[in-house]
Amino acid sequence: MKKIIFLILIVVSPLFAVKEYYAISRSLRALGMGGAFYGVSNDEYALFYNPAGLSLYQGSPQGMVNFNGQVGSRTLDAFKTKNTLSGNSLSQSIDALTQYQGDPIYLGGSVLPYFLMKHLAVGILLADLKADYLLSGKELDSAVDFTAISDSGILVSYGRPIINENLHIGLTSKGLVRIGGRSSFTLADVIQGDKIKLNPNELGGVGFGIDFDLGIMYDIPYLSFGQANRISFVLNNLLASQFSMGAKGSGRPPGLVRTASLGWHTIFSGMDVVPQVHLLADLAEFQIGGEGNTELGARTGKILKHLNLGVEVPLGVLTLRTGIHQGYFTAGFGLNLTYAKLEFATYGEELASGPGRLPSRRFALTLALGAGTPNTRFKPNLKGKRVDSNQKDTEFKIRPKPPEPPKPDPMLEIPPADPGTSLEVPLQKIEPKNIKQTESVNNKDNSTVPNDIIKPKDPKTSLDDLIKPKQ
Numbered sequence: 001m002k003k004i005i006f007l008i009l010i011v012v013s014p015l016f017a018v019k020e021y022y023a024i025s026r027s028l029r030a031l032g033m034g035g036a037f038y039g040v041s042n043d044e045y046a047l048f049y050n051p052a053g054l055s056l057y058q059g060s061p062q063g064m065v066n067f068n069g070q071v072g073s074r075t076l077d078a079f080k081t082k083n084t085l086s087g088n089s090l091s092q093s094i095d096a097l098t099q100y101q102g103d104p105i106y107l108g109g110s111v112l113p114y115f116l117m118k119h120l121a122v123g124i125l126l127a128d129l130k131a132d133y134l135l136s137g138k139e140l141d142s143a144v145d146f147t148a149i150s151d152s153g154i155l156v157s158y159g160r161p162i163i164n165e166n167l168h169i170g171l172t173s174k175g176l177v178r179i180g181g182r183s184s185f186t187l188a189d190v191i192q193g194d195k196i197k198l199n200p201n202e203l204g205g206v207g208f209g210i211d212f213d214l215g216i217m218y219d220i221p222y223l224s225f226g227q228a229n230r231i232s233f234v235l236n237n238l239l240a241s242q243f244s245m246g247a248k249g250s251g252r253p254p255g256l257v258r259t260a261s262l263g264w265h266t267i268f269s270g271m272d273v274v275p276q277v278h279l280l281a282d283l284a285e286f287q288i289g290g291e292g293n294t295e296l297g298a299r300t301g302k303i304l305k306h307l308n309l310g311v312e313v314p315l316g317v318l319t320l321r322t323g324i325h326q327g328y329f330t331a332g333f334g335l336n337l338t339y340a341k342l343e344f345a346t347y348g349e350e351l352a353s354g355p356g357r358l359p360s361r362r363f364a365l366t367l368a369l370g371a372g373t374p375n376t377r378f379k380p381n382l383k384g385k386r387v388d389s390n391q392k393d394t395e396f397k398i399r400p401k402p403p404e405p406p407k408p409d410p411m412l413e414i415p416p417a418d419p420g421t422s423l424e425v426p427l428q429k430i431e432p433k434n435i436k437q438t439e440s441v442n443n444k445d446n447s448t449v450p451n452d453i454i455k456p457k458d459p460k461t462s463l464d465d466l467i468k469p470k471q
Contacts, residue, residue, distance in 0.1 A: 032332020
């Protein structure tokens with residue numbers, strides 16, 4: 001039992017004095033491209049980022065279950081170390097564990113069944129565990145700081161265009177149960193297991209809360225670069241729920257953080273093999289209220305902890321990603337099939353106030369099973385966009401159809417004259433028919449002739465000579 005507890009602590013435990021922001025759930029697609037996702041959010045993770053992105057979803061309806069797992073770079077080493085402790089004395093065990101002093105160890109995982117279609121997403125978050133462990137000091141008085149938070153609940157998001165096709169707005173409603181908190185032990189306590197209690201009530205407690213996200217996206221027309229350019233603004237956790245409803249335990253679990261995020265998304269046209277390149281940038285998650293304890297998820301730190309940059313390159317069913325997250329390199333890929341999706345990402349998380357102080361390198365994998373055509377390629381709204389005539393035409397460009405030349409009127413066509421033929425056309429005799437007038441006209445000999453019997457004497461006589469007003 002002691003070794004089981006030790007394993008949980010060594011692998012699953014969060015960090016003391018670690019300034020990590022514990023989001024409800026994270027997208028591996030986003031993490032692979034630097035965490036920059038507020039400017040696109042056009043898949044099921046719009047539930048946790050920007051609901052306005054659902055207005056831009058291009059795939060068919062999906063019903064899937066996401067299984068997500070994450071580990072820190074030293075988590076697997078901790079498993080191996082645990083296996084070597086059998087039969088060791090207390091001092092030997094302590095010596096073996098001190099190699100992890102100052103190195104954060106992380107473990108996370110989630111299960112998310114969801115339904116997704118254009119404008120709408122519904123998710124049932126069965127569990128999303130975030131756990132950190134940090135060993136500080138040495139020998140018997142070494143401190144082991146353990147923070148674990150798990151979220152579950154129901155989320156519903158809706159997004160649609162308003163006013164015109166360029167402006168999109170979205171809203172997420174969520175009811176969540178949060179469990180967990182933070183505790184501290186000595187290294188001897190961990191090894192002996194006598195004083196270790198992992199009951200959530202001892203860590204912090206259990207509580208229920210309701211909250212909302214509000215997101216806006218705007219397609220910027222007529223910019224001189226890119227196929228499409230979009231700017232986004234998101235307010236997450238508007239109520240900054242403290243999970244006080246139905247709270248149990250000695251305290252309460254960590255509350256949510258109200259944040260404001262600004263996102264940018266530009267789509268560049270590529271070549272035949274690479275039809276598109278997506279460039280994203282976020283100034284993400286600036287805290288404007290909510291949980292204030294930095295050891296329980298308050299979103300603080302220097303500006304570089306809020307800067308995310310990413311690139312995504314769709315290649316049919318395969319998508320490649322890279323970026324910069326909090327000053328650290330990220331990379332990932334996605335494989336999108338009809339009945340399954342596979343996502344992989346590696347990223348760095350800064351656990352201190354600024355980049356370079358306490359980095360945590362992590363690796364994450366998601367497997368989604370279900371049915372539905374994925375959103376493998378983004379088709380921008382190009383209404384009103386200027387098209388560069390020098391660019392190669394693609395299926396994503398809209399060029400105006402050239403007007404057809406007017407068809408000639410057959411009544412106005414003049415047949416070409418034969419060579420040598422005179423262009424003079426003799427006047428034909430004009431014999432008015434059905435013309436009945438009460439007045440007659442004067443003839444040359446001053447006699448009157450009725451109009452209905454006037455006949456030209458000479459074929460070359462003009463009509464003006466034949467019909468003259470009476471003097």
